[in-house]
Amino acid sequence: MDLDARKKTILKAIIQTYLETGEPVGSRTISKYTDLNLSSATIRNEMSDLEEMGYILQPHTSAGRIPSDKGYRLYVDELMQEKEQEVTEIKELMIEKTDRLEKVLKQVVRVLASNTNYATLITGPAYHQTKLKFIQLSRVTETQVLAVIVAEGNLMKNQFIDLEEPIDDEQLLKLNLLLNTQLNGLTLGEISLEMIQRMKQQAGIHSQVISQVVDTVAEAIQGDEEDTPIYTSGATNIFKYPELADTARASQLISALEDKRELVDMLKETAPEEEDGSGTGIQIYIGKESPIQTMSDCSVVTASYDLGEGMKGTIGIIGPKRMDYENVVDNLKTLKVQLDSIFKKKDEPGT
Amino acid sequence: MDLDARKKTILKAIIQTYLETGEPVGSRTISKYTDLNLSSATIRNEMSDLEEMGYILQPHTSAGRIPSDKGYRLYVDELMQEKEQEVTEIKELMIEKTDRLEKVLKQVVRVLASNTNYATLITGPAYHQTKLKFIQLSRVTETQVLAVIVAEGNLMKNQFIDLEEPIDDEQLLKLNLLLNTQLNGLTLGEISLEMIQRMKQQAGIHSQVISQVVDTVAEAIQGDEEDTPIYTSGATNIFKYPELADTARASQLISALEDKRELVDMLKETAPEEEDGSGTGIQIYIGKESPIQTMSDCSVVTASYDLGEGMKGTIGIIGPKRMDYENVVDNLKTLKVQLDSIFKKKDEPGT
DNA sequence: ATTAGCACTCTATTTTGTTGAGTGCTAACA
């Protein structure tokens, strides 16, 4: 038995109907829905075949059919035709003239959540892939120094350093110079202990204080791999889909979104160079395919965006398996384009 | 009819039992529970009286009684005796050697949520009450300057400034000096437009660039009243209490916690100088007393903590009306003490 | 190959019955 054109049409109709209603769909419905002009009986036969092939299944003997994971898979891979990009004026508006990456990301995640009605999350670029742009030490009090570390894309980190003995302005100046000349342009990942060691020696003539400062700065730079920032929004959209809304499941999902830790892994896994047919790093995980166990009743769509210079972040959208894939993919695509353009512009104003 | 000692004892017993079980409590239960040695019949009579007085109510004709809001009120005001402070070693451990306020707050809110099993939130101090400690402008590129603004309590704000024309080092130095001498020690609220105006004039001789910088810094300082940072944790604890866990209610509550905006108002309302009998700014809102409508099925306990110098933040705990008030109040109290001591230490290392 | 018709299945909903915790009231008791 093979999957001929008619079977595909019917499968597509089943899935689309199910996406809308969330209810098992029966033969009669399809017979009206399609332009094939077939009676419900014929449809029944075909559905019976489709079920045998594993694309759909019956929740119980005398209910309609719902798509299986395999069915969804086929749908997103072959059946789903992409809508042409809608005009998305709103997004343009929301994103402009925000200065700091953080704010842009928060904005984006919010827009996505409200556009799609699914739970949404976004990560900033991983710090250790980011190039260091500039370090500034300033004295706050006699024994306290503030280190501001700025990296590509206007990422920024602050760190107070409590000194054991005071440091004078001259030393501070020298240190600033040293740090900047030595580290500028390197990615945070490239800054090794060895390098720090060398710097300490170069500066070491002066005093222990300097060594302490260098240490702290090094720590600030390196100790950051852990906390890739993640922003989430629309967690409560989950309640809009009855199949996810029972307390047990919802509780799990929401707490996963709340504490964010696990999510990092999921988003990291998004194959960064995945350039499939459609030419965009958009990845769809259906049901059990999802890397996180708690989400095996959901589908997860991820996309990576590019800030240039190897800085990449990831966007994830979490919804029921009967997610409106077309809409989501569409949204992600246009967003990607916009993000890319925003940051291209930002990074090279004149170039 | 008056509320004699025995009625109080019974009421207290009813409430305490209800706090534990969450089920309506019947006369028989109480007759065993108390040391009064009364039969269930007598208790019934008393309960009948209590109901008439409005302290308890029956969900339906032949169920046990549950406390009314009025009953809870009496309980927290009079009946509840406070446990002596438990040792809270964990907290000590968790809070030490975190440097930045932000991190401390995140930690605190997490600890509280896991200690109490309720949803928890905390605000940092309102910016405009905070004293400015130090401003530092540094050049990043030819036309981009980074302003770092540090306030009391190591609160910190960064702001990039894109200039229309380059600025030279000398100007930058002057500007730094000017900003610091003029603004140092003022609260962010005190920095008025007028003051900015004056500064612009003083500097205005030099160039428009300076004016632009001053403007941006001013904006950064002032435009911040809105985003008092709020951290939340344990939102999903809500699911632990059946009376809140039905999808509709839970969805409302969680989305309130998620977008945080409304919460600010609630916490602001916490009477800041409220020094009631117990001598601590702890406030309990039961049911409809809560300032936020969506929380009329909950109780909310708020406390304000003090960082000295007029900087205050607020902590809120949200749970079911049958919240374990004693435990919550206890937790908040010890936490207050600890927070206070941390920041006292931080602010005046030698004094 | 398609379709109409029909018997069958199974969930969801409604209806009815049953149980048990809890009450209010009365009458007896100390």
Add this chain to the structure above:
DNA sequence: TGTTAGCACTCAACAAAATAGAGTGCTAAT
């Protein structure tokens, strides 16, 4: 006069039974 035992009554919660209707699979006719 306050307390208690006893009893009839109420009502939510649960379980069992009845009903409805959506959908299927199969067969026979087209």
